[in-house]
Amino acid sequence: MKRVLEVLRLLMETAVLVGASLMFVSEAFGEELSAIRQAELRYLVRQDCGACHGLTLQGGLGSPLTAAALAGKDDDGLVATILQGRPGSAMPPWQAYINGAEAQWIVDWLRAGGQP
Amino acid sequence: MKRLVWCVLALLAGCSTVRGSGDLGVVIERASGSVQVVEHSGETRLGRVEGLGDLSHASVVFSRDGRYAFVFGRDGGLSKVDLLERKLVRRVLQAGNSIGGAISSDGRIVAAQNYQPGGVRLFDTDTLSPLADIPARDEQGTPSKVVGLADLPGNRFAFSLFDAGEIWLVDASQPQAPKVKKFQNIGRQPYDALGSYNGRYYIAGLYGEDGLALLDTWAPESGVRRILAGYGRGEQKLPVYKMPHLRGWALAGNRAFLPAIGRHEVLVADGTNWQEVGRVKVHGQPVFAMAEPSGRRVWVNFAFPHNDTVQVIDVPTLTVAATLKPGRGILHMEFTPKGDAVWLSSRDDNKVVVVDTATLTVRRELAAVSPSGIFFSWRGSRMGM
Known part of the structure; x- marks a missing residue:
């Protein structure tokens, strides 16, 4: 019994180590955001960005954020708009709350239809 | 016994007891396209009306008898809801993208303000049949989003053009042939506006510069003037x-x-000469600054990321008297007609919080799905609402 527990403990430690290294990889390369963070971003975009862009992203005081509306706009420009805002318009900078990898994730998600 | 028989008969007939409409209201459930019908005497939910389309940023005006709510949806839908029977009476898709509306002083015209295509449309309040279309285009013919539509006495309306920086005053005494008077160069990017209680002043807030634009509708020939200009002091x-x-x-x-705008302050102006008399430092970017019906205190809620907080300003001393944390994502506040309570919508906690204004304690919480605007029927008897 003691041996079984020992094996279990080892397995768990290994899992934690693997998890930690995976997190390090994702931070370093910005590949994968945690599921929790993705859910937060989806909620933020639809609810708070939605105050101007519409809950269904069809636009309002802000421009529409539908896949069709973003077609033809390059990623770098969209990421820069999210992070730094657009002076002269009502679009504020979000970089205090969203980092570059997250902004890129938002752009990808919007291009895929921005489903909740 | 006789009474019991009557009750049973009434139940069998399927008719509810007769009631007034003065304590009714609606809570917008923004994500599900529904409204809850509520009453603020007993602070209860009476029912839900569904099928109202995209209600993100929905707003509501009421018929003067307080029975019907006209709900303006983001998808351009205009829905007429019967609060007594709790059903959708009529619904028209009148534009591509709408944010609000107003109702005329005679109660016969409901006006919708639209982003896309930018303009104002007038409808008959009984039938929702169209009466007139007022496209918002500047001198060059460029379309503009419309904001800040307010009703004025004499079946007039005023609204602002966000992109063009104009205020238009509309005389709809002939509803199918409204006359428009345009005021140009009123300031950059008016984002919303208000009509005063007596319908005399129309004030548009400016996003593109520090200040507000004021029209005295008792003297429209004097034009629009700037008030509280340069409040940001160049910072x-x-x-x-x-x-x-x-x-x-x-x-x-x-x-x-x-x-x-862009300052965590509420600006205070004298309502006769419109000079600044003070400013109150608050917790974040204010969204709504709403006076209690008595005028004694002003309640303020805030933009992201401070939208879990509500502050109460004491009017005589211009200080923050209380800071409350009633829930996450507080989007809107609505007072009962005489201000004994205020209803707050907490979007992120899926609830409506009823706060006693005398004690500042929570009286009740009601479940609601992603609630935003709360609108009570007393608005139907007020100008500028």
Whole structure:
């Protein structure tokens, strides 16, 4: 019994180590955001960005954020708009709350239809 | 016994007891396209009306008998809801993208303000049949989003053109042939506006510059003038994560309480000469500054990321008297007609919180799905609402 527990403990430690290294990889390369963070971003975009862009992203005081509306706009420009805002318009900078990898994730998600 | 028989008969007939409409209201459930019908005497939910389309940023005006709510949806839908029978009476898709509306002083015209295509459309309140279309285009013919539609006495309306920087005054005494008077160069990017309680003043807040634009409708020939100009004193603006809203409630006694743009302040102006008399430092970017019906205190809620907080300003001393944390994502506040309670919508906690204004304690919490606007029927008897 003691041996079984020992094996279990080892397995768990290994899992934690693997998890930690995976997190390090994702931070370093910005590949994968945690599921929790993705859910937060989806909620933020639809609810708070939605105050101007519409809950269904069809636009309002802000421009529409539908896949069709973003077609033809390059990623770098969209990421820069999210992070730094657009002076002269009502679009504020979000970089205090969203980092570059997250902004890129938002752009990808919007291009895929921005489903909740 | 006789009474019991009557009750049973009434139940069998399927008719509810007769009731008034003065304590009714609606709570917008923004994500599900539904409204809850509520009553504030007993603070209960009476039912839900569904099928109203996209209600993100929905707003509501009421018929003067307080029975019908006209709900303006983001998808351009205009829905007429019967509060007594709790059903959708009529619904028209009148534009591509709408944010609000107003109802005429005679109660016969409901006006919808639209982003896309930018303009105002007039409808018959009984049938929702169209009466007139007023496209919002500047001198060059460029379309503009319309904001800040307010009703004025004499079946008039005023609204502002966000992109063009204009205020238009509409005389709809002939509803199918409205006359428009345009005021140009009123300031950059008006984002919302208000009509005063007596319908005399129309004030538009400006996003593109520090200040507000004021039209005295008793003397329209004097034109639009700037008030509270340069309130930012040339300092760097803070980011604005949600546009403030203005309506007639921002006027408390002879003072006006107006959200600053890009500053965590509420600006206070004298309501006779419109000079600044003070400013109150608050917790974040103000969204709504709403006076209690008595005018004694002003309640303020905030934009992201401070939208879990509500502050109460004491009017005589211009200080923050209380800071409350009633829930996450507080989007809107609505007072009962005489202000004994205020209802707050907490979007992120899926609830409506009823706060006693005398004790500042929570009286009750009601479940609601992602609630935003709360609108009570007393608005139907007020100008500028």
